[in-house]
Amino acid sequence: MEFVQQLVNGISLGSIYALLALGYTMVYGIVKLINFAHGDVFMVGAFIGFYSVTVFHFGFFPALLLAMAVCAVFGVLIERIAYKPLRNATRIAALITAIGVSLFIEYGTIYLHGAQPEAYPSNVLPEKNINIFGVTINSQSLLILFTSIVLMIVLQFIVHRTKVGKAMRAVSYDAEAARLMGISVDRTISATFAIGSALAGAAGVIFGIYYTKIDPLMGIIPGLKAFVAAVLGGIGIIPGAMVGGLLLGVIESLVSAMGFSLWRDGAAFIVLILLLIFRPSGLFGKNVREKV
Known part of the structure; x- marks a missing residue:
């Protein structure tokens, strides 16, 4: 029964990593x-959710939607200002820029807000324990899991059933051919950043409610773990990011349950090292030769 409880906790945590990993994998x-900088968009979403709840007295879902909307706009601004001018530059230039943008957001937030952490109010989501077949499950965990699954289903619908989603798949497959077919590549890339950033904003609010404490540097470790989840599933593959995130959450919860809670953060990076040694393409990826 303890194992089932840890499994539920792990899936709830993993759903947060999955939402974050989707942004990494879509952009890549x-x-x-x-x-x-994706982990820092997640942090901005957490703070928007916090101020929505404490200052404007929004409920969970209005705060979630506001954080998603603001982070979507923020993601597009990052893409237009920092990444678009480097579209044809070397990959290392874009990578260094991404690290620079990440640091700018983190320390810009510290300058505006201060370095002190904030705590989400405990009454944002009603919390009670539900007993199912002798297993005690937190209602908050279930609601977080349900919200994350709904957002993932909506993303799958957008990617496979809408015009924007078809354009995204076409640009991903061959940007030049897509451009020749009349697809606006720049607009499609902006839409990708908007969707990925909106999911990061939602993950930030969910994380804040789940862990209570938020601070301007909170995006670093979850951001890196979400990157590991994206690589685990196969970077660039949307279902892989979902599975990778859920799997990583379960691994972390089981490591904590076995009494190795100090190794909890390290477990993600051990998984990454083993993955790069034995299956560098990820669980859903294919081995493709790539010129650098």
Whole structure:
């Protein structure tokens, strides 16, 4: 029974990593860029959710939607200002820029807000324990899991059933051919950043409610773990990011349950090292030769 409880906790945590990993994998799939500022968009979403709840007295879902909307706009601004001018530059230039943008957001937030952490109010989501077949499950974990799954289903619908989604898949497959077919590549890339950033904003609010404490540097470790989750599933593959995130959350929860809670953060990077040694293409990826 303890194992089932840890499994539920792990899936709830993993759903947060999955939402974050989706942003990494979508951007990489289209522009072949690892957006290391993505974890900081997650942090901005957490703060927007916090101020929505404490200042404007919004409920969970209005705060979630506001954070997603603001982070979508923020993601597009980052792409237009920092990445678009480097569209044809070397990959290392874009990567260094991504790290620079990440640091700028972190320390810009510290300058505006201060370095002190904030705590989400405990009454944002009603919390009670539900007993199912002898297993005690937190209602908050279930609601977080449900919200994350709905957002992932909406993303799958957008990618496979809408005009924007078809354009994203076309640009991912061959940007030049897509441009010749009349698809606006720049607009499609902006839409990708908007969707990925909106999911990061949602993950930030969910993380804040789940862990209570937020601070301007909170995006670093979850951002890196989400990157590991994206690589685990196969970078550039959307279902892979979902599975990778959930799997990583379960691994972390089981490591903590076995009494190795100090190794919890390290477990993600051990998984990454083993993956790069034995299956560098990820669980859903294919081995493709790539010129650098």
